[in-house]
Amino acid sequence: MSLRIVVCVKYVPDATGDRHFADDLTVDRDDVDGLLSELDEYAVEQALQIAEEADDAEITVLTVGPEDAKDALRKALSMGADKAVHVEDDDLHGTDVMGTSLVLAKAVEKTGYDLVICGMASTDGTMGVLPAVLAERLGVPQVTQLSEVFVGDGVVKGRRDGDTATEQLEASLPAVVSVTDQSGEARYPSFKGIMAAKKKPVESLDLEDLEIEAEEVGLEGAWTAVESAAERPARSAGTIVKDEGEGGKQLAAFLAERKFI
Amino acid sequence: MAEVLVYVDHVDGAVRKPTLELLTLARRIGEPVAVSLGAGAEATAAALAEHGAVKVLTADAPEFADYLVVPKVDALQAAYESVSAAGSPAAVLVPSSAEGKEIAARLAVRIGSGIITDAIDLEAGDEGLVATQSVFAAAFTTKSRVSKGTPVITVKPNSAPVEAAPAAGAVEALSVSFSEKATGTKVVARTPRESTGRPELTEAAIVVSGGRGVGSAESFSVIESLADSLGAAVGASRAAVDAGWYPHSSQVGQTGKSVSPQLYIASGISGAIQHRAGMQTSKTIVAVNKDAEAPIFDMVDYGVVGDLFEVVPQLTEEIKSRKG
Numbered sequence: 219m220s221l222r223i224v225v226c227v228k229y230v231p232d233a234t235g236d237r238h239f240a241d242d243l244t245v246d247r248d249d250v251d252g253l254l255s256e257l258d259e260y261a262v263e264q265a266l267q268i269a270e271e272a273d274d275a276e277i278t279v280l281t282v283g284p285e286d287a288k289d290a291l292r293k294a295l296s297m298g299a300d301k302a303v304h305v306e307d308d309d310l311h312g313t314d315v316m317g318t319s320l321v322l323a324k325a326v327e328k329t330g331y332d333l334v335i336c337g338m339a340s341t342d343g344t345m346g347v348l349p350a351v352l353a354e355r356l357g358v359p360q361v362t363q364l365s366e367v368f369v370g371d372g373v374v375k376g377r378r379d380g381d382t383a384t385e386q387l388e389a390s391l392p393a394v395v396s397v398t399d400q401s402g403e404a405r406y407p408s409f410k411g412i413m414a415a416k417k418k419p420v421e422s423l424d425l426e427d428l429e430i431e432a433e434e435v436g437l438e439g440a441w442t443a444v445e446s447a448a449e450r451p452a453r454s455a456g457t458i459v460k461d462e463g464e465g466g467k468q469l470a471a472f473l474a475e476r477k478f479i
Numbered sequence: 480m481a482e483v484l485v486y487v488d489h490v491d492g493a494v495r496k497p498t499l500e501l502l503t504l505a506r507r508i509g510e511p512v513a514v515s516l517g518a519g520a521e522a523t524a525a526a527l528a529e530h531g532a533v534k535v536l537t538a539d540a541p542e543f544a545d546y547l548v549v550p551k552v553d554a555l556q557a558a559y560e561s562v563s564a565a566g567s568p569a570a571v572l573v574p575s576s577a578e579g580k581e582i583a584a585r586l587a588v589r590i591g592s593g594i595i596t597d598a599i600d601l602e603a604g605d606e607g608l609v610a611t612q613s614v615f616a617a618a619f620t621t622k623s624r625v626s627k628g629t630p631v632i633t634v635k636p637n638s639a640p641v642e643a644a645p646a647a648g649a650v651e652a653l654s655v656s657f658s659e660k661a662t663g664t665k666v667v668a669r670t671p672r673e674s675t676g677r678p679e680l681t682e683a684a685i686v687v688s689g690g691r692g693v694g695s696a697e698s699f700s701v702i703e704s705l706a707d708s709l710g711a712a713v714g715a716s717r718a719a720v721d722a723g724w725y726p727h728s729s730q731v732g733q734t735g736k737s738v739s740p741q742l743y744i745a746s747g748i749s750g751a752i753q754h755r756a757g758m759q760t761s762k763t764i765v766a767v768n769k770d771a772e773a774p775i776f777d778m779v780d781y782g783v784v785g786d787l788f789e790v791v792p793q794l795t796e797e798i799k800s801r802k803g
């Protein structure tokens with residue numbers, strides 16, 4: 219029987235660009251290039267490796283996001299995923315983590331899955347909680363923040379490097395997994411992969427397809443509200459000295475002046 | 480005054496510092512009720528009382544250690560329900576560790592509450608509790624509110640001072656019946672992280688970090704000597720970690736630890752956005768880099784353009800001689 223893997227990928231504003239907020243305090247997506255969240259490339263990579271090990275597997279990449287989020291799906295398809303699902307609906311604008319997880323849970327269920335793989339955190343919201351909430355909503359084991367992952371015989375195993383300990387985890391499928399950037403470099407799409415991706419199917423779903431009411435998501439349906447966003451004042455220009463043989467001592471004098479020594 | 484649930488992060492009964500900081504924040508909002516789980520839970524009560532906990536709800540069961548996250552969510556939910564019987568709590572506060580955030584988020588979805596993660600400050604507002612977040616690699620500061628349910632908020636380390644504020648800290652046993660899902664993910668082995676003998680990276684008042692410029696694992700001793708002269712924690716950039724020179728547990732940045740010390744000293748680190756994401760809120764920032772154009776110099780209070788192998792050992796010697 220085929221192993222059905224769904225990889226959740228997020229389309230985010232480029233972290234090296236000038237990210238800011240729109241007037242409604244949602245992320246401004248117009249002035250910054252968007253891309254597949256770099257940390258989700260690791261999730262796609264692990265999915266590809268797991269699929270290579272399995273006798274028969276199919277990888278679906280799934281995103282919830284605006285029209286341009288198709289770019290993120292294309293990138294994942296060109297890395298080697300088989301097909302894509304794009305949940306897109308104007309009513310999704312401004313959705314928080316509770317709404318996003320609801321939509322992802324319904325979309326994953328509709329697609330059918332044995333294994334859901336996520337990144338450790340997005341590079342814009344950076345909450346790092348969506349996989350746990352998704353597992354809660356789906357009612358399946360959460361096997362998250364893995365720096366190593368193995369799947370076989372209906373079981374997922376992995377290593378989680380926590381704050382105070384390293385844990386070896388094990389759960390039965392179906393399950394939700396998230397992988398860290400320690401899990402192994404993600405491959406670059408090959409030219410062949412890029413060409414092939416153009417022909418791979420991308421299914422579009424809206425809220426109605428998922429039987430979700432508009433009030434449950436979006437800015438209005440959010441369970442959190444952003445009241446203000448202010449650019450952090452630039453740090454006042456510091457003192458820069460060139461080391462002419464006394465740099466260490468000069469630095470020590472500065473630290474003493476600030477009472478660190 | 481309404482009660483505020485505070486989830487306790489401890490290792491075998493030793494309360495970790497971010498939890499004590501949460502108690503400071505909780506006291507601003509209401510009466511702190513601590514929830515302490517697992518082996519050593521009761522031993523946490525004294526420290527929690529000392530810092531303002533009026534009550535300490537404790538539970539111990541093998542499930543907390545043997546299965547991932549969910550048993551703790553079940554227990555926190557039981558605590559939430561027991562407190563709610565006497566009126567809705569003002570908030571649920573959880574330390575922003577990877578595990579803390581997962582516990583908080585699963586609780587939030589269960590109790591129908593919104594969640595805010597990685598707050599760096601909390602204050603009472605007209606429409607309820609307002610949380611401050613530092614976002615987009617600390618380029619923006621946002622203020623947000625939970626608009627549905629009891630606010631569930633995770634708070635970053637070093638967001639508030641630890642304050643002594645003795646309270647009753649009455650220990651009460653919490654009864655928890657584990658959900659069917661609690662045993663879904665088994666922890667088959669656990670290896671505690673070896674102590675470095677230095678302060679905890681996220682809790683340290685001073686962090687001394689090295690990057691690719693350090694050049695090798697052996698050369699990190701230069702960084703360690705400086706750290707030890709200041710009683711500091713040692714950090715590393717991802718480039719240094721990826722090269723295998725320093726453990727990943729010491730990585731500072733977007734995919735490592737987020738630190739906010741009084742003083743951050745970066746040597747041989749260029750200052751990429753992903754590194755800045757983990758240290759930009761440090762109070763005082765100092766850098767040593769041989770490239771005058773390195774972006775790290777845009778954010779320093781004091782910078783030395785020079786070879787770290789000249790500057791850092793001289794600094795270490797000078798600190799030692801000043802400290803006598």
Ligand SMILES: Cc1cc2nc3c(=O)[nH]c(=O)nc-3n(C[C@H](O)[C@H](O)[C@H](O)COP(=O)(O)OP(=O)(O)OC[C@H]3O[C@@H](n4cnc5c(N)ncnc54)[C@H](O)[C@@H]3O)c2cc1C
Pocket residue numbers: 226227228229245255257258261280281282283313314315316318322335336337338339340342343344345346347348349442593594595596614615
């Ligand atoms: C600066 C900022 C701060 C925010 N703070 C909050 C907050 O405190 N509370 C709140 O409720 N919301 C918040 N949001 C909104 C929240 O980021 C989004 O709702 C988001 O979709 C889920 O959170 P995340 O991106 O942080 O996910 P994370 O939990 O960091 O994501 C982990 C993984 O989940 C998957 N994933 C996440 N989003 C999607 C998606 N849209 N499509 C497919 N897969 C996905 C990816 O695999 C990703 O690697 C914030 C957004 C921003 C930009």
Ligand SMILES: Cc1cc2nc3c(=O)[nH]c(=O)nc-3n(C[C@H](O)[C@H](O)[C@H](O)COP(=O)(O)OP(=O)(O)OC[C@H]3O[C@@H](n4cnc5c(N)ncnc54)[C@H](O)[C@@H]3O)c2cc1C
Pocket residue numbers: 256257341399689690691692693715716717718719730731732733734735736746747748749750751752753754757767768769770773785786787788
């Ligand atoms: C999704 C993602 C997540 C990431 N997460 C993180 C993260 O968590 N943390 C992180 O740090 N990075 C992270 N990165 C990587 C980041 O982009 C940079 O590549 C990394 O921070 C560079 O490390 P560095 O500054 O040590 O190395 P470099 O950028 O190579 O800089 C080395 C510096 O050392 C200086 N130098 C060299 N020799 C000497 C000498 N003898 N004396 C003085 N100075 C010297 C050089 O002038 C240079 O400025 C992430 C990247 C991505 C894409």
